[in-house]
Amino acid sequence: MLYALLCEDRPDAGPLRADTRAVHLEHLKALGPTLRFAGPFLDDEGKPTGSLLVVEAESPEAARAIADADPYAKAGLFGSVTVRRWNWTVNNPANA
Structure with missing residues (x-):
């Protein structure tokens, strides 16, 4: 089964997101086929405000x-x- 993970950042999360981004991306890549796709939500200025993952x-x-x-x-x-x-x-x- 597929699940969407809708992750909303805390309002003050900008520096924390930047500091942990590399290890976050390594973790996602290590999930292999369990992770179907992922990416950040963006505000009007293009800054990340959360994440969407489908697993x-x-x-x-x-x-x-x-x-x-x-x-x-x-x-x-x-x-x-x-x-x-x-x-x-x-x-x-998968349906192609």
Whole structure:
């Protein structure tokens, strides 16, 4: 099953995001095919304000564990994380 992880940064998270970005990206790359895609949410000025990750997981709890293991989460960057089951119906490469 696919799950969307909707991660919203704390309002004061800019420096913390910059300081932990490299280890966050290493972590995401290490997830391999579990991670379908990911990227930051941006404000009107193009600055990151959160993250969207879509992951393959067996359950909402397993998806939450993936979110909790993210270095951004461990550093306290996120003000909130929402886990939602998601169905990739349009432009899914698995259906090509």
